[in-house]
Amino acid sequence: MASVKQIQVTFDCAEPERVARFWCEVLGYVVPPPPEGFATWDDFGRTLPPEQRGAWSACVDPSGVGPRLYFQRVPEGKVVKNRVHLDVRVGTGLVGDERVAALEAECARLVALGGVRVRLLPADDDNESCLLMQDVEGNEFCLD
Numbered sequence: 297m298a299s300v301k302q303i304q305v306t307f308d309c310a311e312p313e314r315v316a317r318f319w320c321e322v323l324g325y326v327v328p329p330p331p332e333g334f335a336t337w338d339d340f341g342r343t344l345p346p347e348q349r350g351a352w353s354a355c356v357d358p359s360g361v362g363p364r365l366y367f368q369r370v371p372e373g374k375v376v377k378n379r380v381h382l383d384v385r386v387g388t389g390l391v392g393d394e395r396v397a398a399l400e401a402e403c404a405r406l407v408a409l410g411g412v413r414v415r416l417l418p419a420d421d422d423n424e425s426c427l428l429m430q431d432v433e434g435n436e437f438c439l440d
Contacts, residue, residue: 305365306365307366308374310369311432312351312352312367313350313367315432315433318411320355321409322409325362327353328355352366383426386398386399387424388440392419396425399426403429411432412429412434415427426439427439
């Protein structure tokens with residue numbers, strides 16, 4: 297059996313390009329180049345039927361290490377908690393007040409981009425503090 301070499305994380309959303317731009321900023325990712333033969337994604341989009349224009353977007357880790365994120369337009373809105381979410385690791389190796397300060401600083405940056413702060417989950421006997429947030433369409437993620 298072949299081993300998996302790469303994964304892609306897919307998000308259902310209403311506005312794929314908007315959500316992709318948010319996650320590019322969060323993670324330092326970039327929009328991949330347009331298909332060969334097209335100068336821009338807009339040029340490529342004009343070749344698609346109207347109902348397919350803007351139906352998806354993606355972002356990739358410029359170093360090639362992290363997974364590709366794919367955003368696809370779906371007609372229904374988000375109604376329940378995510379079954380899978382991303383943990384954005386900004387406090388690795390930090391504890392106590394120093395960790396919370398790093399989480400809060402990153403939270404402030406992401407709120408300025410359209411993210412929403414939900415609540416701080418304080419440290420307990422098993423886990424360090426993390427901060428629950430939502431992206432621009434309400435998908436939960438953690439600053440960890």
